Amino acid sequence: MSIQLQCDNIEGMPKRVDHRERRDLIAGALMRVAAEHGLEAVSLRHVAAEAGVTSGMVQHYFRSKDEMMVFALSVVREHGAARVAAAVAALGDDPSPRTLLRTMLAELLPLDPARSADGRVALAFLAYTAVRPTVAAALHQDTAAMLAFVADQIRSAQVTGAADRRVEPEPAAAGLLAAMEGLGVYVLGGHYSAQTALTALDAQLDLIFGPAG
């Protein structure tokens, strides 16, 4: 038997370059194209041009366009997760459930150009996966995890809170998460202003946690 000594690569990796790095580079270009012109403007040549590489190189790192799309979707998810993690980390220890949720959800709203670009890509992928259910599994996981987390936070606030304003955690969490998503969509579409969205989010939290939390 032969023992494979794989220093830092998981797969049968190349000689010099870091595959992950190149794929991230390409995925970044894809996201820029998608954010500006939509997912239907994403082509191998277009992405390659945006990334400043040849389309042959893109083809070298992704055997098909679909593989590239799936990878880019995973990068979008990681983007969002990292954003939320950073915002939560900056919150210090032991934030109240309401503060924690408000921070996380507000971070996922497209309130500045950077997040707006990410949001447009995410929205494009949302429409994309709605028609290709096979690649939506990862998104399902994300939503399910978020939903469970939000419900937990609501539940933990209920225990210590007043008993007169009791709400069911799961439906409230589902509604809150959906409200966040909808607010994001409306802000991206220009139907709501950033201010409107934030106010609505706070009002939503007021409804769940009681006013002036």
Added chain:
Amino acid sequence: MSIQLQCDNIEGMPKRVDHRERRDLIAGALMRVAAEHGLEAVSLRHVAAEAGVTSGMVQHYFRSKDEMMVFALSVVREHGAARVAAAVAALGDDPSPRTLLRTMLAELLPLDPARSADGRVALAFLAYTAVRPTVAAALHQDTAAMLAFVADQIRSAQVTGAADRRVEPEPAAAGLLAAMEGLGVYVLGGHYSAQTALTALDAQLDLIFGPAG
């Protein structure tokens, strides 16, 4: 001066056929294609084939693809409006604000295959217009009208309701509308079940109008 006698057509219309009818036929085919394969699968030939006509005919009724897309978007809007109007009409006289809103919003959720197809098309157009702001104006109007209506309903319920659970109508309406949109998106993406979405919607209404309205 010459008086134009235009019996039932608004524009300089053809000899025999009803332009509007043909355009609706084509738009219907477009929506079917978009619902099944996404908006990026919408091409003149594809739509023509789905409609059972030649692509030359499509070209005859729409001078460009963009014109066809814009028209289809307007049809999607009318679809939704008609759906809501029908649901409200079936409600009888003087429904409570809560019942009225619940009926309208639930009607816009993709809870059956027909509404799901419409929803996929609407979602695709949402992503489409997010990148082409010039064609989003009509959608803005719809959202603004809905927002004002929902806020009015909430306000009118406040007047007659108990004073202890007062909520600001505008942010609550914005949140409720966004929640509906987000629920729809999540159901379309398969992240929420229809049951989850309905339960969340009712919970949301509970939060605004008080439990067991």
Added chain:
DNA sequence: CGTTTTACATTACGACTGCAATGCAACGGC
């Protein structure tokens, strides 16, 4: 040192795209 593998670049191909051009039958108005 020679061979294999990796990292790209280039080119080609068939399919598809939106759209313009053209053809043609039929009906309306004069």
Added chain:
DNA sequence: GCCGTTGCATTGCAGTCGTAATGTAAAACG
């Protein structure tokens, strides 16, 4: 009855698409 307009079909074109094939330079490996 002729003629122009309208309704629709067909064809062609320039361009883009995804992908496969091929070429080349260099590093890795025995």
